[in-house]
Amino acid sequence: MWxxxxxxxxxxxADSPMIRLFTALEIPDEVAxxxxxxxxxxxxxxxxxxxxxxITLRFIGDVAENVADDIDEAxxxxxxEPFEVxxxxxxxxxxKRPHTLWAGVKPSEPLxxxxxxxxxxxxxxxxxxxxxxxxxHVTIARLGRVETAEVYSFIRAHSPFSAPVFTVEHFTLFxxxxxxGGGPYVIEQRYPDxxxxxxx
Numbered sequence: 001m002w003x004x005x006x007x008x009x010x011x012x013x014a015d016s017p018m019i020r021l022f023t024a025l026e027i028p029d030e031v032a033x034x035x036x037x038x039x040x041x042x043x044x045x046x047x048x049x050x051x052x053x054x055i056t057l058r059f060i061g062d063v064a065e066n067v068a069d070d071i072d073e074a075x076x077x078x079x080x081e082p083f084e085v086x087x088x089x090x091x092x093x094x095x096k097r098p099h100t101l102w103a104g105v106k107p108s109e110p111l112x113x114x115x116x117x118x119x120x121x122x123x124x125x126x127x128x129x130x131x132x133x134x135x136x137h138v139t140i141a142r143l144g145r146v147e148t149a150e151v152y153s154f155i156r157a158h159s160p161f162s163a164p165v166f167t168v169e170h171f172t173l174f175x176x177x178x179x180x181g182g183g184p185y186v187i188e189q190r191y192p193d194x195x196x197x198x199x200x
Contacts, residue, residue: 018062020176021071021188023118024054025168027138031087034163035103035140038090042154045101046142052183055085055105055136057171058118060127067126072173074121075191080170083110087138087163090155098151099143103161105136114171 027035032050039047060071088106092098105111115134123129143151170192174185 018064019068020062021060021068021173022176023057023060023075023171023173025057025085026172026187027053027055028166031163031166034087034161035138038103038140038158038161041157042101042141042143042146042150044144044146046144048139048141049183052185053138053140054172054174054185055138057115058122058130060122063127070125071122071127072189074125075118075171075173075189076193078114078117078121078171078191080114080168080192081110082167082169083108083114084165085111085168086165088161090158090161091137092143092151092155094143096148098146098148100139101141101143101151101154102137102139103163105138108136111136111168114168118171 032053035053036050039045063071085108086106087103089104091102091104093100093102112134115136119130170190172187173189173191175188176183176185
């Protein structure tokens with residue numbers, strides 16, 4: 001089995017192990033250095049650890065090991081042409097009851113094309129279509145019982161926000177905790193896979 005580090009969770013109605021997966025872009029250090037100083041000032045917020053910063057391309061969910069192999073094969077076929085990504089703006093999900101604080105991603109046609117290729121790959125692997133719109137972002141905090149006014153005050157205080165442009169040359173398959181879906185996340189594979197070249 002190629003994914004030797006994967007976390008397995010037992011489903012309530014099955015004996016076979018399941019793996020919770022998602023694909024994403026990793027965040028380089030120079031961008032993370034702009035995000036970390038934001039992580040203060042909201043009582044009760046659960047700030048995301050630096051290693052878990054990412055831009056989700058496709059949440060896959062809990063899958064059986066044999067399906068994970070099919071997913072790996074489908075992802076390996078996705079071409080990746082280098083393109084630039086830039087973070088822009090601070091916002092929240094949840095509206096009147098915000099539950100997630102994020103840094104946005106500047107509109108990018110290459111990014112949307114790559115995400116579309118992920119969606120197509122997942123359908124080839126037998127994964128149900130994603131029904132939610134693609135809203136690229138980097139989660140910087142989970143918000144439990146926090147004051148809504150405090151969240152919007154935070155957003156105003158840190159706007160406008162921007163970070164250095166970075167170049168994307170690969171994407172990553174991560175595994176997550178089965179019970180909660182949270183971090184720390186584990187890097188399972190990067191695509192394209194150049195590990196063979198490093199061994200030469």
